[in-house]
Amino acid sequence: MxxxxxxxxxxxxxxxxxxxxxxxxxxxxANFWMATPQQLYRELTRMEAEGxxxxxxxxxERRPNKRLFSLTGAGRAALREFAAEPxxxxxxxxxxxxxxxxxxxxxxEVVREFVAERAQWARGKLDRYRRLRERLLDGRTEEEYLxxxxxxxxxxxxxxxxxxxxxxxxxxxxxxxxxxxxxxATDRA
Numbered sequence: 256m257x258x259x260x261x262x263x264x265x266x267x268x269x270x271x272x273x274x275x276x277x278x279x280x281x282x283x284x285a286n287f288w289m290a291t292p293q294q295l296y297r298e299l300t301r302m303e304a305e306g307x308x309x310x311x312x313x314x315x316e317r318r319p320n321k322r323l324f325s326l327t328g329a330g331r332a333a334l335r336e337f338a339a340e341p342x343x344x345x346x347x348x349x350x351x352x353x354x355x356x357x358x359x360x361x362x363x364e365v366v367r368e369f370v371a372e373r374a375q376w377a378r379g380k381l382d383r384y385r386r387l388r389e390r391l392l393d394g395r396t397e398e399e400y401l402x403x404x405x406x407x408x409x410x411x412x413x414x415x416x417x418x419x420x421x422x423x424x425x426x427x428x429x430x431x432x433x434x435x436x437x438x439x440a441t442d443r444a
Contacts, residue, residue, distance in 0.1 A: 258298045261288040263307065263326065263334040267406065270325040272313075273299050299324055307333055355430065363434045370434070374427035377420045384417045 265276055276299070277292040290298075302308045307330035310322045326334070351373055358366040391410055392400050401407055 258288070258290050258294060259302055259307070260334065260337045261290070262295070262298055262302060263330055263337070264408075266308070266324060266326045266330070267334075268409070270323045272321045272323050274321070276324070302330070306330075358434075363438055367431060367434045370427050370430045374424055374431070377424040377427065381417065381420045381424065384413060384420065388413055388417070 262276070265271070265279060268279070271279065273292075273296050277295050299308065299310075303310050303324070306327055308324045309327050310324050313321050313323055315321060351369055354361065354366050354369055388410075391404075391413070395403070400410060404410065
């Protein structure tokens with residue numbers, strides 16, 4: 256999948272500046288697709304040149320002018336075409352997994368630190384995702400939201416992000432317990 260498809264999907268929420276899109280990416284699209292702000296800005300420029308996006312400049316006082324991007328008809332058609340293609344199977348590409356695989360060489364203390372950092376990262380993402388979930392639900396039950404909301408795609412991908420981070424956290428806690436048992440450490444947090 257190309258970054259452009261994730262950008263097209265993100266812009267279904269409506270017109271957005273590159274800055275706001277990057278923030279939104281971090282909060283929602285990052286559940287399943289990572290991109291740096293620089294990659295995102297380059298892609299926005301390319302997509303505008305290809306006619307997939309339209310941009311308008313908003314004059315601002317005391318701040319640089321900003322460009323707001325929106326989907327064009329061609330952008331919506333490209334997204335429909337992408338969505339109709341069968342997805343390729345996903346695969347985990349995670350540097351931490353390679354480090355854990357090599358922990359017997361590297362030493363459990365070094366790898367333990369990395370796993371503990373990943374657990375902390377997962378907790379932080381879960382907190383952000385759960386706050387986003389509450390904002391989306393806005394007092395409704397999940398069933399009400401899924402039945403009545405104008406768009407359910409962002410909520411469903413958010414649920415996957417929550418599940419993913421919950422599993423990351425479970426795995427990290429298991430690894431930390433195993434490492435503690437193997438090294439005789441019993442009072443670590």
